[in-house]
Every structure is written in C-alpha cells, then in structure tokens.
Amino acid sequence: MxxxxxxxxxxxxxxxxxxxxxxxxxxxxxxxxxxxxxxxxxxxxxxxxxxxxxxxxxxxxxxxxxxxxxxxxxxxxxxxxxxxxxxRDHTTPAAMAVFYAKERLAEGMLDDHRAGAGANTIASRAANACSRPVALKILASMRLLDDAGDALAPLFDAEVPVALHQNKDRSVLIFAFWEDEDDTTRQRQLDDVQQHLDTAGLALRNPSDQSPATARDLIAGDMELELHRAD
Incomplete structure (x- = not known):
C-alpha cells in the first residue's frame, strides 16, 4: 500500500x-x-x-x-x-539543541547590546531562559570577548599566532599556538598583544590563582591566560 x-x-x-x-x-x-x-x-x-x-x-x-x-x-x-x-534516543539531539540555543541566546544578547539596549533590558528579555544574574554574566562575558576580538583584530590579520576562546564558565581565555618562531619573535609579538590589550583597557591574569600576568607569560605556548577588564 x-x-x-x-x-x-x-x-x-x-x-x-x-x-x-x-x-x-x-x-x-x-x-x-x-x-x-x-x-x-x-x-x-x-x-x-x-x-x-x-x-x-x-x-x-x-x-x-x-x-x-x-x-x-x-x-x-x-x-x-x-x-x-x-x-530511539530523544535526549542526545535535544541536549545538543539546548546547547545551540544557549549559544544563540548569548549572541542575541550581544547583538542587542551593540544595538544600544541596556544590560537590564537585555536581562529582562532573557528572563524566560535564565535568571537576571546569569543573564548579566553571559552578557558581560560576550562583551569582553567582543572587545578583546576588536582589540586584537589587527594582530589576527597579521597572523600573529594567538587566539581567544570562551570557557564553559564564560571566562575569556587567550593562548598562543607557536610553530618554529624564535624567542625574540615571540617576545615582540606578545609585546604587541600586550600593547593592544592595554589600549583597550583589558588585562590578563593566571586562571588558576587569579594572579596578575602579562602576554609574555604565553611565550612557551603551554598555558592560557584569562582576560578581564583593567581596574
């Protein structure tokens, strides 16, 4: 049939x-x-x-x-x-859909911020998905990642081997992925990174103990540093 x-x-x-x-x-x-x-x-x-x-x-x-x-x-x-x-496994695709939705929510909050909406307004719009403190934390992290990306954009264009990523706890991290650069080249490029971050009012710290750090701490390429706004 x-x-x-x-x-x-x-x-x-x-x-x-x-x-x-x-x-x-x-x-x-x-x-x-x-x-x-x-x-x-x-x-x-x-x-x-x-x-x-x-x-x-x-x-x-x-x-x-x-x-x-x-x-x-x-x-x-x-x-x-x-x-x-x-x-049939209903849970796995549903969980992945939730993950995508969280990423979309974070990106939408950043888009609203760029359009001029205030933090409290954005948090209110996100009320169906998360509490106000969580929404404000997400927004602050997205803004920090966005500002760091803007600050380092010229270095990314120049192919300086550093990258940013956002951790599960919404902290923003920077790391270096060196190949065969000598220490002099690494220091020069990391000094450029530090200068661009300083100009943008951003600072670095060790994520394990929150102690102050500088971009030169990435010279060995075996660690990540956490970004935050300078006091």
Whole structure:
C-alpha cells in the first residue's frame, strides 16, 4: 500500500522516487521510522546531511565519527530522535539543541547590546531562559570577548599566532599556538598583544590563582591566560 503524504503538496513521480530514495538512505542509518512526509518537511536539513557525508567521504579514520556527527546534526535540525541500541534516543539531539540555543541566546544578547539596549533590558528579555544574574554574566562575558576580538583584530590579520576562546564558565581565555618562531619573535609579538590589550583597557591574569600576568607569560605556548577588564 503506497505511503500517504501531505495533500497540500503536489509531488511528481520523479520527485516522489527521489524522496523515497532519501528516506531509504536515512532508514539505512537507523532512522527506520521515517516517512515520506518526515523527509519532505525537512528537506533542507536532509540535504545538509547528505552534503556533509559527501564532504567527509574518503578512507580516513575520522569518517565514521563525522558520519555520526552529520546524523546528529540532522536529528537536531529536524527534531528527530537518534537511533540507539535501545531504539530511539530523544535526549542526545535535544541536549545538543539546548546547547545551540544557549549559544544563540548569548549572541542575541550581544547583538542587542551593540544595538544600544541596556544590560537590564537585555536581562529582562532573557528572563524566560535564565535568571537576571546569569543573564548579566553571559552578557558581560560576550562583551569582553567582543572587545578583546576588536582589540586584537589587527594582530589576527597579521597572523600573529594567538587566539581567544570562551570557557564553559564564560571566562575569556587567550593562548598562543607557536610553530618554529624564535624567542625574540615571540617576545615582540606578545609585546604587541600586550600593547593592544592595554589600549583597550583589558588585562590578563593566571586562571588558576587569579594572579596578575602579562602576554609574555604565553611565550612557551603551554598555558592560557584569562582576560578581564583593567581596574
């Protein structure tokens, strides 16, 4: 008996065959419960999944991991459960969706700040997702990361090997990824980093004990320093 699909959409025989082929490929990945409508309503996510597999194709050790990551991304976007040994895993894609939503919230708060909204206003807008203290902490961290990125942008453009990242606790860290630069070159580049941070009113400290630090402490390339606003 042919499978039913949405009566609001007219599908040619050729397109129906293509949808059936996509459904069968997805069922082969363990998504055995999918219908034509499931595929039809999530064509964008399915196409991204298929393209992701094509990009990762090849005899590499990481292919299987990449294929799993592509399938997880598809399930997140389509709001489907992941296949698992117990049948269906609803939790993993839902947890990943929450992670994405938190990142989107942080980026949205920064966008509102850039547009001129005050911190209290932004915290009120985020009330459905987090408490006021948490919202203010997120906003402060995003602003610090943004200001540090702006301050160091000329050095990034000049390919000075330093980078920023945000920790799980929302602290902003800087690290160096040296290759074969000699100590003189490293010192000169780190002095440039320090100068740009000083100009922007930003300072560094050791994340383990909060003691003051300078960019030259990154010369060995085996540690990270925490950024904060200078007093």
């Amino acid at each position: 042919p499978e039913k699909h949405s009566p609001l959409i007219t599908i040619s025989r050729r397109n129906l065959r293509e949808l059936e082929q996509l459904r069968e490929k997805l069922r082969a990945q363990g998504l055995e419960w999918l219908t034509i409508d499931d595929v039809l309503q999530n064509l964008g996510a399915v196409d991204a999944w298929r393209q992701g597999l094509a990009d990762d194709a090849g005899p590499t050790d990481g292919t299987a991991i990449s294929a799993h990551a592509c399938l997880l991304e598809l399930c997140v976007q389509a709001r489907w459960p992941m296949p698992s040994e117990h049948g």
